[in-house]
Amino acid sequence: MSSGTASSGRAVRLFDAHCHLQDHRIFRVAPKLIRTALDSGVLRFAVNGVSEKDWKLVKEMGDHYPSVIPCFGLHPWYVSERSPNWLKSMREFFNATPSAAVGEVGLDKGSRGKEINFLEQVDVFRQQLELAKELERPVSIHCVRAYGDLLEIMQSAGPFPAGVILHSYLGSAEMVPGLAKLGAYFSFSGYLMSLKSQKAKKMLKLVPADRILLESDAPDALPKSNLGTLQWVEGDDSVPQELRNHGENTIPNANLPSDNEHHATDASTFPKETLNHPVNIHCVLKYVASLLEMPEEEVAELSYRNTMRLFSYPGSKVCGEG
Numbered sequence: 001m002s003s004g005t006a007s008s009g010r011a012v013r014l015f016d017a018h019c020h021l022q023d024h025r026i027f028r029v030a031p032k033l034i035r036t037a038l039d040s041g042v043l044r045f046a047v048n049g050v051s052e053k054d055w056k057l058v059k060e061m062g063d064h065y066p067s068v069i070p071c072f073g074l075h076p077w078y079v080s081e082r083s084p085n086w087l088k089s090m091r092e093f094f095n096a097t098p099s100a101a102v103g104e105v106g107l108d109k110g111s112r113g114k115e116i117n118f119l120e121q122v123d124v125f126r127q128q129l130e131l132a133k134e135l136e137r138p139v140s141i142h143c144v145r146a147y148g149d150l151l152e153i154m155q156s157a158g159p160f161p162a163g164v165i166l167h168s169y170l171g172s173a174e175m176v177p178g179l180a181k182l183g184a185y186f187s188f189s190g191y192l193m194s195l196k197s198q199k200a201k202k203m204l205k206l207v208p209a210d211r212i213l214l215e216s217d218a219p220d221a222l223p224k225s226n227l228g229t230l231q232w233v234e235g236d237d238s239v240p241q242e243l244r245n246h247g248e249n250t251i252p253n254a255n256l257p258s259d260n261e262h263h264a265t266d267a268s269t270f271p272k273e274t275l276n277h278p279v280n281i282h283c284v285l286k287y288v289a290s291l292l293e294m295p296e297e298e299v300a301e302l303s304y305r306n307t308m309r310l311f312s313y314p315g316s317k318v319c320g321e322g
């Protein structure tokens with residue numbers, strides 16, 4: 001199976017519920033990133049397109065790698081660049097790709113999202129939610145400072161029996177039950193470490209066990225962790241020189257490094273733009289397991305099964321697998 005291990009030394013398998021391996025910042029090294037992550041026990045990757053420009057690449061990655069689940073979506077940051085035919089073109093991608101899910105879509109009132117007309121964001125978001133419902137596929141949702149709007153829209157457009165993924169969930173504990181009732185899964189990335197740990201813990205403990213997912217969101221969301229070890233992307237100029245000299249192949253295992261000097265144990269001093277490697281999902285696992293006070297193996301298996309179930313729609317690559 002896999003050589004991924006938890007702190008206890010036992011093997012784990014993980015499903016990266018949300019990442020962007022087609023992103024131009026890492027596409028060149030994607031084959032290597034995938035190989036390293038697979039070797040560490042990350043067996044599947046839901047690769048999310050964000051704009052019309054990258055859907056073709058996402059489709060090609062899905063066609064090429066059995067481990068890649070392609071997802072097509074128009075992210076709120078790219079709403080103003082959309083062509084008049086964006087929805088028609090998206091439908092064509094779905095027709096040609098029975099294994100695809102929907103994402104990344106969403107709402108953003110954060111510093112970057114504020115630049116994009118919110119009414120247009122809502123319009124594009126709603127149309128993609130409708131499409132996901134029609135296709136009976138899960139949909140990966142980005143939400144920044146717009147949880148009130150999100151809940152309202154999900155209530156009027158929902159429920160979502162095929163599931164929605166609230167990716168990099170950082171909403172409040174209070175919103176969890178209402179969102180869960182509408183079909184939401186809660187996916188956690190390295191951004192969880194930006195919340196106060198008490199707040200994150202309170203929220204996590206309210207998430208139903210069958211709705212917990214883990215993701216890397218690579219190349220974004222580098223965990224700001226001093227738990228475990230992080231791996232960086234080869235060629236990333238933002239990584240301090242002394243670390244960069246050691247290529248990713250020097251690391252035998254994401255969680256059990258044989259040689260600590262090659263690893264950053266605390267990324268909080270790294271520049272904001274430092275790229276995230278999908279294998280760092282192991283650090284997210286470690287952090288989530290510590291907050292839930294559960295063994296890592298248990299959280300890994302739970303989230304793996306949850307993600308497999310969610311992505312087991314007709315036509316999916318994982319349909320019928322355990």
Ligand SMILES: [Zn+2]
Pocket residue numbers: 018019020048104142167217
């Ligand atoms: Zn994303």
